[in-house]
Amino acid sequence: MRIGIVLSSTPAYSETFFRSKIEGLIRNGFEVILYCQKKDKKFNLCPVVVGPQVSSNPLLQGFYFIKEYLLLLFYLKRVLKYIKLEKKEGSTLSQILKKIYLNAHLLKAELDWLHFGFATQAIGSETVAKAINAKMAVSFRGFDINVYPIKNPGCYAKLWKHIDKVHSISNYLLLKVQHMGLNENVPFAIITPAVQLDLLPKTDCIEIPKTLKIVTIARLNWIKGLDLAIAAMKILKKKEIDFEYSIIGDGDQKQTERYKYMVHEFGLQNEVVFCGKMTHRDTLEELKKADIYIQPSLNEGFCNAVLEAQAMGKLCIVSNKGGLPENIVDGKTGWIFPDYSAQCLADTMLRVLSLSNNEKQLISENARKRVEKEFNIEKQQQEFLNFYN
């Protein structure tokens, strides 16, 4: 079976989700081809086809157009079918011409499945799969469903009509998509991210040292809710708790200033550390030192970081937003703080601190076992085999 996966760029080394998916498929005899706008030379898991270029130079762009149209003459039947499908969708002639160019690499593909890695990737390519006699699958991951449609209402109306199968990384996203207009009869599979357990450093000690270490892995972006976490740290400091809070991740100047100013305003310069962007390996090393991991996000598709933290046996506290309540079993593998307030987050941290070592140990082990059992790479790979069969 031939599977084409559409992504904006080839997955980086740390993007285990796509890498393990591709590896699993290939190992089981599938042919996988990646369709991207950008290609990293080091990427060698499978063949990569780069999409048509867009140039700001009108002369050059004109040349590209002619070249692609000529090459597409060999696929005339498909192109005609595509034009027919797009006409039915109400696209104008100039829109169709543009779309043919932008989808030229996909129109030439011989595939059984055309799988868009993010819903946003499928915008503008909704009818391509039909034109090339492939089935269309789309993955829903987070930003594409939680944020993008708010600014672009109705952006998926066409997609709902043509999608053959849905992959969602959480139940939350699936329900949200169905609420947004996807027919409930469209087949779906929920395949969560998975963790490569053998790569993770192990932590055994659950005893909390004199200085409590709290960690969050998040870009400095509003959706990660770091202001809530910093406000909760202010409450901890008032309670005279000796702690250090590390935020691993970077952001643009505006967002960096936003959170650093908050730390300045609250006088938390000695407690809150902005670690900046770290490699995956360094991130895991830093995470290893953590006593408590918190994820205060305003929304998450599922959240890999929380999964990794649990796999390492960390005591995790997360907000009740998006896919996070599926990621953590409240009171069993970690805790979900209610109401999305700094006070609730601080209270939950204090409650966790007051637990006996045995109780903490139990949660830590539960978390680790659940991730091992439910979120391992082998299971994810098997689920993707079932997805296409």
Place this chain on the structure above:
Amino acid sequence: MTIVLFDGSLKTTPFINRLAEGLAKKHAVYIIGFNDSLKQKVKGVNYMALGGSEKPMDLLFHSLKIAAQTLFKVGDFNQFFQTFEYLFTRNLERLKRENFNKAIQLINPDILHIQWPSLLEICRDAITNPEIKTILSQRGFQNNVRPFVDAQNYSELQKFYPNIDGFHSVSQAISKVGDKIFHSPNKIDKVVYSGFDFEKLPFNFNYRKNQTLKLLSIGRPHWVKGYEYALRACAILKEKNISFEYTIVGGQGNEELQFLVDDLGIKEYVQFTGRVPQKQVYEMMRQSDLLLLPSVIEGLPNIAVEAMAVGLPVISTKCGGVEELIVDNETGWLVSVRSPEAFAKAIISFLLVSEDRLEDIRKSARIKVEAQHNEAQMIDEMEVLYFRILDSL
């Protein structure tokens, strides 16, 4: 006295324009800057373009013009060729500084008034030149926030500050913040409140609370404005079944605010608009019940001064210079920063304020801003500050 006002560009803010116009009645005033697409010049003010970096031909033309003028005035060929060197090596940063320096040489001002800390680098030579007295305005973000989140910026300011001859602060609060960067017994630092033309801001004598409470905020959706806290306050209002609508002028297209409105389920209550012309802003103020200012930090918020002038009641957070403007329960209402609960509570209390009491507060607010933000007074005080700096050694 000859005064150069330097704000980086020729398109100066309304405040600098008002200051320039007032000063120009008695003094020679120059505005110099790096772009020259200027539609409305301020009456009586001299303009000098230094060439923008976006248009290469422009930069070339102005660089050569300034170099030739300086050569003609000073007769120094080395300086003349300096411009050519930077042109040929395409060292744009140095070229801009060279143009700036030559312009200063040509104008030979008594006072160089630098409007923003970010411009200090380009004024480097002028600041160390004992012939020119320099003054820096402390207005907002670049004073209140950046030095305290960016260690490099802090140390740069610390190097510049002792060599600057005097400071203008838009509020007492920001003056104190400036002292954290540099303080000495001889430091000249004067608070001069921004001046407004109150004739253009007539008081609304027909104010009456709407059945559906109309809340208004105005300003770009930058995090310092703290709109997320106001939106969370709105969610509380909704929960309490209060009938209201909230408009954020300038908030259109912001992802975070749009997400929050959706997430909090207050889509029907909140409206974002794009930027709106000044006149229309005043009209919206006249039709609203309450101005919300949920900022995290402020220098001295102009929008609050304008709202108070037209008689629109204001609820603001206690931050920066706001407390110099609003006295709680006398000229408006104050709440803690970053507290949706406090904001919602203040809005609900506002609903219960009697008509008579509200009239008192609206009038007190007008009297307050007329006294504190008088335009003529701003110009006089700035002049006093300039003379004080000239008299200092």
